Amino acid sequence: MDVLLSRASTDRLADPAPSAAQLEQILAAALRAPDHGRLRPWRYIVIEGEARPLFAQKVVDSMLRLDPQTPEFNLTKRRTRFATMPMTIALGMHLRVGHKIPLWEQEMAVAAGAMNILNALHALGFGGIWVSGPVTQDPVLATELGLAAPHRLAGFxxxxxxxxxHPAPARPDPAAFSARWQGAPVTFSADKD
Ligand SMILES: Cc1cc2nc3c(=O)[nH]c(=O)nc-3n(C[C@H](O)[C@H](O)[C@H](O)COP(=O)(O)O)c2cc1C
Known part of the structure; x- marks a missing residue:
């Protein structure tokens, strides 16, 4: 419980990244996520070392494809992030369109896997953050990673x-986000603002 309750996202990340053996453990934890129908929609693409600037360029190309007017400052910031993070794990979603398990459930399984990655990283003393942005929805970028449509990215x-x-951020009171149902619709104090 201490591990679960002390995790916080951070993008202030330095070397080292997990070793190959640690990464194997982390991804094994990811594959323990719940998955309706055993469709196993998780696909993880690991980007590190010399591959980072190559992928950073693809991200910049994607930003310009989506918005040719993207300011230079934004392009440089994104390029630097993707080129310098010790490791990036692209979250792939191998989706079965038209399957009896609806797409949203397949996407939820991928999200559950991502959460396990974040917790496993923290348990091993590493840090991480799940990021997205418009490039996540770019089918060309996804294809360049090996996720041709209908498969997609869920972020990085x-x-x-x-x-x-640094100290973990303050977290909301769980009581505000939960209620006991006793026959009538519940309300949440989290909604009263
Ligand atoms: C699907 C998804 C996409 C996200 N995309 C971004 C993002 O692009 N940039 C960002 O700063 N945080 C993003 N976040 C939020 C961070 O991952 C993180 O949850 C947030 O900084 C709060 O930190 P915490 O995990 O310690 O509560 C995203 C979260 C999710 C679930």
Whole structure:
């Protein structure tokens, strides 16, 4: 419970990234996510080392494809992030369109896998953050990673060692987000703002 309750996302990440053996454990944890119909929609594409600037260029190309007017500042920021993060795990969704298991359930299984990755990283002393942005929806970028349509990206997890562990952010009170149903519709104090 201490591991689960102390996890926080961070993008302030330095070397080292997980070793090959640690990554295997982390991905094994990912594949323990619930998955209706055993469709196994998780696909993880690991980008590290020399592949990082190559992929950073693909991300910049994607940004310009989606919006040719993207300011240079934004392009440089994104390029630097993808080129310098110790490791990026692209979250692929291998989707079965028209299957009796609806797409949203397949996507949920991928999300559950991503959460297990974040928790496994933290349990091993690493840090990470799940990021997305418009490029996540670019079918060309997904294809360049090996996810041709109908398969898609669910985002990216930046991975590394937290460079300067800072206090975990304050979290909301679970009582505001839960209720006991006793026959009538419930309300949540989280909704009263
Ligand atoms: C699907 C998804 C996409 C996200 N995309 C981004 C993003 O592009 N940029 C960002 O700063 N945070 C993004 N976040 C939020 C962070 O991953 C993270 O949850 C947030 O910084 C809060 O940190 P916490 O996990 O410690 O609560 C995304 C989260 C999810 C679930």
């Amino acid at each position: 997890i930046f991975v590394g060692t937290p460079d300067n562990p």
